[in-house]
Amino acid sequence: xxxxxxxxxxxxxxxxxxxxxxxxxxxxxxxxxxxxxxxxxxxxxxxxxxxxxxxxxxxxxxxxxxxxxxxxxxxxxxxxxxxxxxxxxxxxxxxxxxxxxxxxxxxxxxxxxxxxxxxxxxxxxxxxxxxxxxxxxxxxxxxxxxxxxxxxxxxxxxxxxxxxxxxxxxxxxxxxxxxxxxxxxxxxxxxxxxxxxxxxxxxxxxxxxxxxxx
Amino acid sequence: xxxxxxxxxxxxxxxxxxxxxxxxxxxxxxxxxxxxxxxxxxxxxxxxxxxxxxxxxxxxxxxxxxxxxxxxxxxxxxxxxxxxxxxxxxxxxxxxxxxxxxxxxxxxxxxxxxxxxxxxxxxxxxxxxxxxxxxxxxxxxxxxxxxxxxxxxxxxxxxxxxxxxxxxxxxxxxxxxxxxxxxxxxxxxxxxxxxxxxxxxxxxxxxxxxxxxx
DNA sequence: CGATACATTGAACAAATTCAAAGCTGGTGG
DNA sequence: CCACCAGCTTTGAATTTGTTCAATGTATCG
Numbered sequence: 001x002x003x004x005x006x007x008x009x010x011x012x013x014x015x016x017x018x019x020x021x022x023x024x025x026x027x028x029x030x031x032x033x034x035x036x037x038x039x040x041x042x043x044x045x046x047x048x049x050x051x052x053x054x055x056x057x058x059x060x061x062x063x064x065x066x067x068x069x070x071x072x073x074x075x076x077x078x079x080x081x082x083x084x085x086x087x088x089x090x091x092x093x094x095x096x097x098x099x100x101x102x103x104x105x106x107x108x109x110x111x112x113x114x115x116x117x118x119x120x121x122x123x124x125x126x127x128x129x130x131x132x133x134x135x136x137x138x139x140x141x142x143x144x145x146x147x148x149x150x151x152x153x154x155x156x157x158x159x160x161x162x163x164x165x166x167x168x169x170x171x172x173x174x175x176x177x178x179x180x181x182x183x184x185x186x187x188x189x190x191x192x193x194x195x196x197x198x199x200x201x202x203x204x205x206x207x208x209x210x211x212x213x214x
Numbered sequence: 215x216x217x218x219x220x221x222x223x224x225x226x227x228x229x230x231x232x233x234x235x236x237x238x239x240x241x242x243x244x245x246x247x248x249x250x251x252x253x254x255x256x257x258x259x260x261x262x263x264x265x266x267x268x269x270x271x272x273x274x275x276x277x278x279x280x281x282x283x284x285x286x287x288x289x290x291x292x293x294x295x296x297x298x299x300x301x302x303x304x305x306x307x308x309x310x311x312x313x314x315x316x317x318x319x320x321x322x323x324x325x326x327x328x329x330x331x332x333x334x335x336x337x338x339x340x341x342x343x344x345x346x347x348x349x350x351x352x353x354x355x356x357x358x359x360x361x362x363x364x365x366x367x368x369x370x371x372x373x374x375x376x377x378x379x380x381x382x383x384x385x386x387x388x389x390x391x392x393x394x395x396x397x398x399x400x401x402x403x404x405x406x407x408x409x410x411x412x413x414x415x416x417x418x419x420x421x422x423x424x425x426x427x428x
Numbered sequence: 429c430g431a432t433a434c435a436t437t438g439a440a441c442a443a444a445t446t447c448a449a450a451g452c453t454g455g456t457g458g
Numbered sequence: 459c460c461a462c463c464a465g466c467t468t469t470g471a472a473t474t475t476g477t478t479c480a481a482t483g484t485a486t487c488g
Contacts, residue, residue, distance in 0.1 A: 061357050069352075081345045084338075090349045120334045124298075127341035131295045134348035135304045138283075141356050143275050146444065167466065176445055181468055360476070381434065390477055395436055411485095 003028050003051055003100065009075055010049060013118040021112065026104040037078075037093040037101065044082035044089060046103040050074050053099015059091045067141075068172050070133045071096065077126040141174060144213055149173045150183045151212035154193065154201060162200050217242055217265055217314065223289055224263060227332040235326065240318040251292075251307040251315065258296035258303060260317040264288050267313015273305045281355075282386050284347045285310065291340040355388060358427055363387045364397045365426035368407065368415060376414050 005011050005019050005026075014022070028051075031037065037048065040060060055072040069091060072078060082089045083106040113119055140149060153173055154161055161169065170180040187193045192205045203209065219225050219233050219240075228236070242265070245251065251262065254274060265288050273281045283305060286292060296303045297320040327333055354363060367387060368375055375383065384394040401407045406419045417423065 059352070059357060062359075062362075067356055081342060081349070084342055085346065087346075090353065114335060114338075115331070117329070117331060117334065120331065120338065121328065123338055124328075124334065124341065127338065127345060128295060128298055130345050131341060131348065132299065132301075134345065134352060135295075138273070138348060138351055138355070139304065141352075142281055143273060145276075165466070177467070178446080178469085179444060185468080379434070391435070392437085392478080393476060399436080 003102070005102075008049065008051065008102070010077065010119075010122050014116065018112070018116065022104070022109075025108040026102055029101050029103055031095045031099050031101060033095055033098050035095045037095065038089050040089055040092045042089045044079055044086070045106065047080060047083050047106045047109065048078040049102040049104070050076040050078055051100045051102055054096040055093050055099060056096050057091050057093050066171070068174055069137050076129075077122065080123060080126055081130065146173075146175045146179050147183050147186070148213035149175065150180060151187070151209045154187075154203065155206060155209045155213075158201060158203065162198075165199075217316070219316075222263065222265065222316065224291065224333075224336050228330065232326070232330065236318070236323075239322040240316055243315050243317055244312070245309045245315060246312050247309055249309045251309065252303050254303055254306045256303045258293055258300070259320065261294060261297050261320045261323065262292040263316040263318070264290045264292055265314045265316055268310040269307050269313060270310050271305050271307050280385070282388055283351050288313075290343075291336065294337060294340055295344065360387075360389045360393050361397050361400070362427035363389065364394060365401070365423045368401075368417065369420060369423045369427075372415060372417065376412075379413075 005023055006014075011019060011022065031053065037055060038044070050072050051074050053074070055076075055078070056068065057070045057072065059067045059069060061067055072093075078093065079089070081087075114123075140152075144152065150173065153169065166180055166184075167177055170177040173180065175183075184193075184195065187209075188195065190208075192203075192208045194202045194204065196202070219237055220228075225233060225236065245267065251269060252258070264286050267288070269286045269290075269292070270282065271284045271286065273283060275281055286307075292307065293303070295301075328337075354366075358366065364387065367383065380394055380398075381391055384391045387394065389397075398407075398409065401423075402409065404422075406417070406422045408416045408418065410416070
């Protein structure tokens with residue numbers, strides 16, 4: 001695999017002893033694009049460390065549609081909540097690109113884990129990140145209108161906008177492609193943005209965009 | 215106030231030394247019902263420990279309406295995310311009943327705080343709780359329909375249902391009173407529940423209720 | 429008992445999705 | 459290199475789900 005435990009930032013400050021112990025209860029696994037890491041409702045068994053690739057976290061609504069929540073990039077700890085609390089995963093995760101995961105048998109880890117202050121700090125960091133992620137999801141989905149979401153995305157992810165199709169942007173924003181198309185049309189009509197043939201966006205009035213979501 | 219630091223579960227395992235230090239950087243404050251603890255967008259200064267009373271966490275949408283998120287009961291640590299990350303509060307908090315808060319000057323706490331494994335564990339516990347809360351908010355607001363929300367609430371909070379007015383239930387569920395009224399009417403028509411004059415609910419078919427939200 | 433808040437019901441409205449059809453585009457194989 | 463076709467994008471119309479508005483009815487509590 002080409003990965004070494006001691007080179008992973010999470011564990012770099014662990015003693016050699018602990019690294020050996022960790023090695024005995026974990027293994028690396030490669031995943032292909034579109035492969036599922038876990039599914040909403042699954043019982044957790046492993047704690048995951050994303051080492052390579054892009055992993056999408058999403059929920060599925062009763063109509064079977066995917067509600068985008070977040071995309072993780074390396075290095076991220078994933079699944080700690082479900083493991084700590086021993087509850088089913090509240091969301092699903094699938095690879096967008098191919099990637100690599102360190103899978104750690106959580107049960108065997110538990111006892112020693114929380115004694116190590118460095119590891120505790122990593123967990124706190126990871127949980128803090130999760131709270132922020134969820135807080136953002138709530139803000140995006142419960143407070144912002146479709147137009148506000150689009151405006152925010154354009155201002156905050158201009159480069160990403162140009163690099164993917166409207167299709168995918170709509171999925172990330174949890175709006176239909178039609179709604180995105182209509183919203184972009186409106187922003188163009190209002191001379192706030194323009195979009196050239198190569199899907200490059202020109203922001204004429206960043207302030208006006210910002211006003212739409214703040 | 216009648217509160218002692220060493221009797222607060224969060225700090226019961228702290229050494230006497232640390233308790234003294236904590237005492238020097240914190241104080242108790244009493245709040246009346248409806249009083250605000252902090253407002254969305256405020257800069258954090260204190261870490262809060264709710265010792266008494268019920269504290270509602272909510273967001274405000276662009277129309278000025280309150281979006282209910284959670285109600286904290288004692289003993290809860292509140293505001294740790296905003297303090298850790300030094301970001302503005304992502305939501306507001308106000309007292310539903312009168313209550314008491316221990317306000318800790320976060321800045322002065324920081325250095326010693328994370329060295330204490332007991333305190334670290336409390337933080338992890340608190341953050342874990344927050345992740346669960348937010349995860350539930352997302353599920354309730356993004357996945358469930360109004361009918362599903364009502365059905366879930368009836369099944370999971372039957373006693374609470376009887377003790378408050380539809381008014382308040384609607385606020386907790388983030389639906390309009392009209393929608394709640396119509397949904398209850400439908401459930402009664404379908405003979406899944408009935409409600410007597412004293413707002414007592416009789417669940418005729420708990421399974422049917424559960425099917426509506428799972 | 430009576431004022432005031434709460435609950436119910438119907439009708440209009442709002443925001444976004446879905447459906448359908450037509451127009452583009454861009455990558456692939458000839 | 460170009461033509462084709464599948465998959466995007468756009469646009470309009472219908473639909474969905476819930477809120478808002480308005481009117482009426484019903485509790486509740488001083």
